[in-house]
Amino acid sequence: MVSTLADVARAAGVHPGTASKALNPDSRHLVAAVTVQRVREIAAELDYQPNSFARGLRTSRSFTIGLLVPDLTNPLFPPIVRGIEEVLGAAGYSALIVNTDNDAKKEMQLFMTLLSRRCDGFILATAFRQDPVVEAISKRNIPAVLVNRSTESHLLPAVAGDEVAEVRDAIKYLVKLGHRRIAHVASPQNLSPGYIRHRAFLTTIRDLGLEPEECPVVVATGFNEAAGEAASKELVSHSTSRPTAILAGNDQLAIGVMDRLSTTGIKCPEDISVIGFNDIPRMDRINPALTTFALPKHEMGVKAAQILQAWIEGTSIPEPSTIYLPCPLIIRDSTGPAPS
Amino acid sequence: MVSTLADVARAAGVHPGTASKALNPDSRHLVAAVTVQRVREIAAELDYQPNSFARGLRTSRSFTIGLLVPDLTNPLFPPIVRGIEEVLGAAGYSALIVNTDNDAKKEMQLFMTLLSRRCDGFILATAFRQDPVVEAISKRNIPAVLVNRSTESHLLPAVAGDEVAEVRDAIKYLVKLGHRRIAHVASPQNLSPGYIRHRAFLTTIRDLGLEPEECPVVVATGFNEAAGEAASKELVSHSTSRPTAILAGNDQLAIGVMDRLSTTGIKCPEDISVIGFNDIPRMDRINPALTTFALPKHEMGVKAAQILQAWIEGTSIPEPSTIYLPCPLIIRDSTGPAPS
DNA sequence: CTGAAAGCGCTAACAG
């Protein structure tokens, strides 16, 4: 068994209360320097580890944060997690990480179990545009911040990519290359990125004076390659009216679109240019290398964690607004001049 | 604030002890069915969540497991984590996940903080061939299992790919294609996969009657593309004596090797065939698509988790031996007949 | 079947 505070106190010939003060940085100054020294030595000797159950029970602090992600297997999320861990880990917090698979029921259930573990705060990369968990958190006034997704009702602070700017930059870039028939394969609309990009697409098309009927949108039923392939089938079937450029909702959808193109015998980028979003790993190595926007994943994690830490520790209560981080356009080989 | 067991008991008109029994599946049978019913209803109404600090303090069980991985950003690990979560999550455990970056000091430090959080068990994907953390765990007799890596001293059960079979299969396959000059770019030797594959390479070369001096080994200084590129520089510099096939220590190293080949103007697979290990995502989409071995990542996680759970719950104390899972060879475009 | 009481290990308020 491991040793307890009482063991340390006994060995040091002091009262447990005193030992506690000696060992705790915030109350060390209340104890004589020699005593502190002795207690610490003995603690080290017995390699005493404070029982975090007991401490938590007393202080109502766990130094644990709950981290909800849709799926760690999606390469978007690990860098975010690392960014979070980098700041919160250094501050003494550990992360309880769960995968929700974009399942609202699972999300709520997992949240409840994390809640009963008394997490000091939460970071959610899982929010739906309307999200009961977000409401539950907000109602209970628990520190929490959203990352990569935001909710319709701005109940919690969020850190996300600047999706509106991305879409505008993408379309401007394509127009400069001579494209006028630009289509959008949108990701599902119940999550903010899909919805925001879709809306930004519509308004940008209008703002730039393109013909809306030449710029169709089709909403994919998922986030992966297969969904992209399925969604673009109809889009590229009529060789006369087909777009010359396709903006996919994310990189995986873009790959699916390119799969469809290659099975249909359409060349990318000669016939149709394709753009993705997020710049997940190895998009520079697929064929053709994908033009996409670099979401600052690590930085998003860092920012979210900083906001959460300040909130937990009472340094600053954040506004429930969204911070939009810029996403540079990475031009590679999947885009080129519009065919003549 | 959330409600406590005492609140529930009061509202139900019973003693807290009784409420506790009524709510706990294992002791429910000690309480009258009607009472159980009433207490449960009231608990649900107040949405009572047991305080896990208090419970843990009393029971010395946290229903938490510590999960140490080198780097979540390496696509090898998320599927393992998901496999683990799948079994342990269903059993009521949550996972505290930390990244060690293959830094022994960081590993020990993080382990100690997880220990003070009273994890019921550990799964390590981080073990070095000699690993102080593994020794510390073993000495304290804490349930823990290794995954993807094993230690020299078989102190803990482990689940890994069958690296010896992989290497043998790889070389046999290459020999069948006519290769006799086969080189190995090994991954660092302080981790079991690098070491085991290296040894298997040596013995297989001998067993198959190839000339050892025609089958050089160079040990890479890291696990990534850059390390693979650097390690293969020398190997392919002499056009007369260069190998016709290279077995890289993992997929990232293999990509590095292919980078080197393409900058040197050597064609893959026409001039040199390349094989990787693990089959990380999108190896089927790079150019040329990589021939590699499919490590059963998810299954490894599942197996490790099952062993751990049985150990924690006392169902079965496992042998400290390694389970080797078969890894099928996935033949793609980076391998072909030896040049004549 | 239910109630009473003790105590897990710690911290924080207060007294000396």
Add this chain to the structure above:
DNA sequence: CTGTTAGCGCTTTCAG
């Protein structure tokens, strides 16, 4: 500066 005390919320004997 150090000791005393109480109690966080729960489970688990032991009595009734």
